[in-house]
Amino acid sequence: VNLSLNPSVIIQSSVARLAGAILLACAAFGVCLAVIGKDPFAAYSAILSGALGDSYGWSELGAKLIPVVLCALAAAIPARVGLVNVGAEGQFYGGALVATSVALNLDMLPGFVLLPLMLIAGFTGGALWGGIAGLLRIVGLNEAISTLLLNYVAVLLVDQMVHGPWKEPGGNNWPFTVEFVPAALIPAFGDWRIHFGIFLPIIGVAVFAYVLARTRWGFEMRVIGGNPEAGRWSGLPAAQYFLAALLIGGGLAGLAGMAEISAIQHRLRPGISNGYGYLGFLASWLSGGSPLGLVGACALLSIIVVGGDVLQVSAGLPGASVNILMGLILFCVLGVRRSGPSAKAAKAEPAIQTPPAGSPLDVVSAAVGIAPNASMAQVDGVHA
Amino acid sequence: VTDPIQMVIAAVLLGGLTGAVRSGASVLYATLGELVTERAGIINLGTEGCMLVGACAGFGVTVSTGNPVLGVLAAGLGGGLLALIHAFLAVSRKASQLASGFAVTFFAFGLTALLGRPFVGAQIEGLGEAAIPLLGDLPIVGHILFRHDLLTYLVYVLALALWLFLRYTRWGLALRAVGENAAVAFSAGLRPSMIQYAAVMVGGVFSGIGGAQLSLAYTHTWVEGMTAGRGFIAVALVAFALWHPLRAVLGVLLFGGALAFQLQLQSVGTPVSPYFLDMMPYLLTLGVLLVWRQASACATPEGLRAIFG
Numbered sequence: 055v056n057l058s059l060n061p062s063v064i065i066q067s068s069v070a071r072l073a074g075a076i077l078l079a080c081a082a083f084g085v086c087l088a089v090i091g092k093d094p095f096a097a098y099s100a101i102l103s104g105a106l107g108d109s110y111g112w113s114e115l116g117a118k119l120i121p122v123v124l125c126a127l128a129a130a131i132p133a134r135v136g137l138v139n140v141g142a143e144g145q146f147y148g149g150a151l152v153a154t155s156v157a158l159n160l161d162m163l164p165g166f167v168l169l170p171l172m173l174i175a176g177f178t179g180g181a182l183w184g185g186i187a188g189l190l191r192i193v194g195l196n197e198a199i200s201t202l203l204l205n206y207v208a209v210l211l212v213d214q215m216v217h218g219p220w221k222e223p224g225g226n227n228w229p230f231t232v233e234f235v236p237a238a239l240i241p242a243f244g245d246w247r248i249h250f251g252i253f254l255p256i257i258g259v260a261v262f263a264y265v266l267a268r269t270r271w272g273f274e275m276r277v278i279g280g281n282p283e284a285g286r287w288s289g290l291p292a293a294q295y296f297l298a299a300l301l302i303g304g305g306l307a308g309l310a311g312m313a314e315i316s317a318i319q320h321r322l323r324p325g326i327s328n329g330y331g332y333l334g335f336l337a338s339w340l341s342g343g344s345p346l347g348l349v350g351a352c353a354l355l356s357i358i359v360v361g362g363d364v365l366q367v368s369a370g371l372p373g374a375s376v377n378i379l380m381g382l383i384l385f386c387v388l389g390v391r392r393s394g395p396s397a398k399a400a401k402a403e404p405a406i407q408t409p410p411a412g413s414p415l416d417v418v419s420a421a422v423g424i425a426p427n428a429s430m431a432q433v434d435g436v437h438a
Numbered sequence: 439v440t441d442p443i444q445m446v447i448a449a450v451l452l453g454g455l456t457g458a459v460r461s462g463a464s465v466l467y468a469t470l471g472e473l474v475t476e477r478a479g480i481i482n483l484g485t486e487g488c489m490l491v492g493a494c495a496g497f498g499v500t501v502s503t504g505n506p507v508l509g510v511l512a513a514g515l516g517g518g519l520l521a522l523i524h525a526f527l528a529v530s531r532k533a534s535q536l537a538s539g540f541a542v543t544f545f546a547f548g549l550t551a552l553l554g555r556p557f558v559g560a561q562i563e564g565l566g567e568a569a570i571p572l573l574g575d576l577p578i579v580g581h582i583l584f585r586h587d588l589l590t591y592l593v594y595v596l597a598l599a600l601w602l603f604l605r606y607t608r609w610g611l612a613l614r615a616v617g618e619n620a621a622v623a624f625s626a627g628l629r630p631s632m633i634q635y636a637a638v639m640v641g642g643v644f645s646g647i648g649g650a651q652l653s654l655a656y657t658h659t660w661v662e663g664m665t666a667g668r669g670f671i672a673v674a675l676v677a678f679a680l681w682h683p684l685r686a687v688l689g690v691l692l693f694g695g696a697l698a699f700q701l702q703l704q705s706v707g708t709p710v711s712p713y714f715l716d717m718m719p720y721l722l723t724l725g726v727l728l729v730w731r732q733a734s735a736c737a738t739p740e741g742l743r744a745i746f747g
Contacts, residue, residue: 090552138536190724194731198536199674203720206667210720214713332540339537374551374662381545385523388533388541 075386101361116248118356123255124310125334128303136279141201142307143331144208145180149308152179154322157238165237180308188300230323240317251313263345454699462694463590467648468672471641478637479617479741483539486669487546488517492649494550497660517646525638565655587655601683617739680737
């Protein structure tokens with residue numbers, strides 16, 4: 055008798071394993087710090103108090119969460135139809151680019167017109183970047199490779215614009231645009247860095263969760279991603295879902311880029327992303343595809359990123375060294391996560407043997423073996 | 439040739455071709471390494487991380503000991519050890535290979551930022567030009583092909599050796615068999631997981647040496663994140679090369695050529711934007727992958743399809 059097939063046991067044990075893995079990684083990073091002569095306890099208390107200790111830390115965390123969650127959605131939505139989108143970084147820059155062109159060219163408009171236009175532009179830019187990968191996928195080019203390569207193209211395109219036509223006139227030759235007019239800026243909450251863009255990821259996650267759990271689209275996405283063969287047999291339009299998933303995912307990453315330039319940077323310049331696109335991919339992967347897990351994984355990674363800034367100041371470590379902790383956490387999670395008994399069970403369920411009797415989707419549902427509220431472990435197999 | 443425009447063009451061409459051979463070398467190491475790994479049915483996006491570790495370890499050891507040979511050995515060792523993590527996760531734990539590769543790259547990025555910081559700005563002799571006697575004196579060909587550092591020569595020899603290895607040796611056959619169908623290979627008496635471990639680690643060693651070529655022979659410096667996506671380019675170039683070592687050389691020369699011509703064109707002050715020229719390798723790779731996608735689908739090792747459909 056395999057007890058682990060009981061969903062509640064799976065959930066409990068995977069949460070416990072996840073927590074254990076993260077603690078193990080933190081311990082390993084602590085040892086690393088001790089080896090190079092830094093006090094690990096002081097470092098961890100600096101990370102935690104820096105990110106969660108005061109209102110400033112919370113505001114920083116919120117400001118980081120906005121792009122990270124949007125980029126995580128950019129990876130998680132395509133992941134649901136079985137696509138690997140590692141291009142949120144490029145889609146982020148694509149959104150920033152198109153939003154900037156609106157901010158610079160339509161700066162005479164009032165804020166209540168200009169900001170919505172910039173949001174649309176940001177979404178469009180990201181969707182364009184994701185859509186290219188979607189079209190390439192439909193004609194048979196793997197999206198993991200194309201999105202990875204397109205990242206570099208987007209970064210260079212931003213470089214080109216800020217070094218060239220958009221360079222601030224008389225701005226000491228710095229590579230950035232003029233500061234946006236006030237109407238193009240998303241307002242912040244008071245004096246903090248956290249800003250009204252926080253509603254974008256909140257709405258995004260809520261819609262994602264709702265579509266996934268309650269709509270036909272969400273169901274069909276899970277079928278296509280979970281069992282492509284069953285999807286084909288029941289005539290689901292996989293190509294359209296591929297394109298739509300990359301368009302919407304890319305668009306959300308583009309919104310992140312727009313929010314970053316509009317609310318945080320107030321202008322376009324190179325290097326605005328801080329690797330948010332890659333963080334989003336990792337968060338999406340850590341979450342195993344569940345919307346709640348997504349938010350949790352994003353929070354964890356964002357705390358580490360904010361903590362990295364703190365470590366840089368307090369312990370004199372290079373800012374990038376928190377990537378060690380990030381890598382260790384992923385190693386441990388990858389190492390302890392079981393390959394998914396439920397995933398095996400889902401595959402062991404034979405594909406449809408007899409012609410569908412009722413609605414094709416009922417049969418598919420039985421064949422795929424995905425309950426509407428798929429647990430983390432169940433999605434594991436789908437996602438990996 | 440006396441016309442100044444012709445002289446400039448000749449100089450750009452000569453410089454570009456020479457640069458293509460030298461700047462492509464680091465990418466070719468990583469491409470060959472990733473090719474071995476993928477032929478065993480494993481994809482390693484940690485190639486980027488292995489290159490970084492190689493570049494950092496190679497530079498650090500060379501600065502500390504003054505001996506670039508030790509630096510190259512350290513680079514290979516570092517790359518191989520990092521790849522071992524990926525091998526454990528991907529082969530023994532059957533974890534998601536794409537996620538594991540990214541994790542390795544993140545880890546390497548942090549590790550090299552931390553350990554490499556004392557070496558930022560350090561000066562080294564590194565691996566200098568070692569012209570091959572006689573051949574190096576040939577008029578144009580000598581300049582393009584035979585006036586490089588030792589690691590650059592080595593990688594082109596390595597490509598040829600790898601092709602012979604894969605095609606004509608028992609071990610090469612075993613490697614390919616595991617990548618095509620591990621179950622069949624197992625029933626034929628091979629041990630697929632051991633072979634996959636070995637292939638991933640060899641890939642890491644090659645990538646590490648590629649990183650060392652970059653820091654010791656090409657730039658003579660260490661900068662945080664200096665590989666700048668070359669490892670990811672290598673992964674794309676393996677598909678571009680249809681998993682064939684000699685075609686990998688062709689792909690790398692195209693890539694290196696695009697980079698080198700860009701530098702040459704900049705140095706003579708052409709009005710073309712350097713950022714557009716920088717995009718060329720990525721767009722070129724995408725374009726070729728697109729055109730060759732049918733052939734690519736046929737050439738993909740069967741074991742990779744599950745991950746990389």
